[in-house]
Amino acid sequence: MATEGEPLQGGHELDFGSGSQNPTPPPPAAAPAPPDGAFPQPAPPYGAQPGQSYPAQPERPYGAQPTQPYGVQPTQSYGAQPTQPYGVQPTQPYGAQPTSYPAQPGQPYPAQPYGPQPPRRSSKGLLWGLIGGGAALLLVAILVVALLVVPAITRSSVTAADAVKAYLAAVSQGDAKTALGYLESVPSKGLLTDEVLKESNRLAPISHISVAKGGEGKNSATVIASYRIGDKTMSSVAYEAYRIKDSWKIANGVSPVSFQSLSGLDATINGVPTAKLTDAYVFPGTYELALDSKYFSIDGDATFTIVSPEDAAALYTVKTALNDAGVAQFRSLVRSAVEACVAMKTLATPCGMDITAIDLSGASPVEGTVARTLTADGSAALDNLKPESGGSSPTVVSSYDSISVDMKLQGSDGQTYTVTFGGYLNTPTVDFGAAAPTVTWE
Structure with a gap:
């Protein structure tokens, strides 16, 4: 075994620092031989370059580890094994290769964890896994938005003005069922039928429907509408609407009518007999009275345009006369x-x-x-x-x-x-x- 400060037996002394910017320091004085019973000093660390001297190691108590800066690797002569104190086990089996390589000057190499490394996923598998997981999360988020946000948007997008306009459009098209869907409960639907609306539109169709938006509260609204019935313009007709659950209902979309002035005369209105009508209502439109009587007729105009209860009041005072x-x-x-x-x-x-x-x-x-x-x-x-x-x-x-x-x-x-x-x-x-x-x- 080579000793400190001596070249390897059978070889030549090599100089690795002759052309370097950091010349090799001169070798230190030889350390004195240890007294009897003392443990020898450790040899130069693994990886030391031949011909490169190192300062002598100070004496330390049995079992103490040498102190050195963090990250500095111990140097030793090439091929020489460090001497261990008696009874101390080496940190790795004899002849085993170190798990890390010595750091290059000025560039320490990070130490690798000891022991076998777990198998790694390929980058492509990880990428597809992330994409798949992200897509699933995105789908769940979309469903949550659809279930929670979309109904709220739908409710808020339908206004009272929209309901009034759709109601009047249904009336103008003779669609009584759709029109009734925009109203609150009506006691009697005897005159709220497609047949009555068909005759109303024959007499004077509804057209040029216009509804003003704005002024809508959270649960109630007054909607101003204008439209024409035949050649008559109905302007600034006010409709009262109320929010019921998720829709708007019109409170005054129909007008009450009475046929007491025609009692016993076999009267009809837009072709429907009035004898058995009680608490009757009519849609906005035109209505014609007729008498199925041998001796009587309507005294005056028999056609009425009704869009409000005030218009319907004219039916209370209808006069009849003998023909x-x-x-x-x-x-x-x-x-x-x-x-x-x-x-x-x-x-x-x-x-x-x-x-x-x-x-x-x-x-x-x-x-x-x-x-x-x-x-x-x-x-x-x-x-x-x-x-x-x-x-x-x-x-x-x-x-x-x-x-x-x-x-x-x-x-x-x-x-x-x-x-x-x-x-x-x-x-x-x-x-x-x-x-x-x-x-x-x-």
């Missing part, structure tokens, strides 16, 4: 009733002309002695009676014309008296709603 056949029938019935009364001799009659309390200057009238005569003026009045509908029912018709009748009677004193004042006819009235119309006197 020509009805007038002729009324005059005939009244004449017959008047002539029957005029022929009576009694002091009192069903048609009036009662003279039971007449003053005969002290004498009293004698029953059964009354003579009544229809005058020429009275006869002419009967021929020209002007019937008027009564207030209790549209089928009840009366006449308030004056019909003159001359009357004479006998008094208890035997004298004949002419009635100048009193004894007038009552008001003739006919109810054409009765099975057999007759004259009553009021």
Whole structure:
């Protein structure tokens, strides 16, 4: 074994630093031999260059490790094994190769972990794994957005103005079912049908629908709409809408109507009989009344444009009148009733002309002695009676014309008296709603 400061046996001394910028320092003085019983100093570390001297190692207690800066590798002569103190096991088997290589000057080589390394994935497999995992996470995120965000966007994107415009469009297209979907609950749908809307649009179609947006609250809104019905422009029609769950419902989209003024006249509205309609409502549109009656017709315009309850109120005061056949029938019935009364001799009659309390200057009238005569003026009045509908029912018709009748009677004193004042006819009235119309006197 070579000793420190001596060249290897059988070889030549080599100089690795003659041309270097860092010349090899001169060799230190030889270390004194250890006394008896002391352990020898370790040889130069593994990897030392031949001919390169190192400073002597200081003495240290048994088992102590030499101190050196962190990361510095111990140097030793090539091929020489370091001497270990007695009883100390070497850190690796004899002849085993070191797990790290000596650092080059100025560039330390990082130490590798001791022991076998775990198998590594290929970079392509890792890349595809990351891509696959990322795609799965992205898909989950998209589903969460679809389930949570999209419904909220859908709810917020449908406004009250959109609902009103869609409602009016459905009405203009005669689609009652779709239109009803935009309304709150309606008690009666008897007139809210496709057939009624079809006739309404035939009479005067709805067009030029325009809805103003804005002014919408969280749960309620007032929507201003304008449109045309036939040649009539409906401007600034206000619709009240309320949010119910995820949609807007219109509170005043239909108008209530009443047909009390047509009771008993077999009336129809846009072809639908009104006799059994109660709490009826209509869509915005045009409505035509007709009477399936032998004697009556609508007195005035029978067509109504309705977009609000104020418009619908006109139906409450619809007037009816006898048609020509009805007038002729009324005059005939009244004449017959008047002539029957005029022929009576009694002091009192069903048609009036009662003279039971007449003053005969002290004498009293004698029953059964009354003579009544229809005058020429009275006869002419009967021929020209002007019937008027009564207030209790549209089928009840009366006449308030004056019909003159001359009357004479006998008094208890035997004298004949002419009635100048009193004894007038009552008001003739006919109810054409009765099975057999007759004259009553009021």
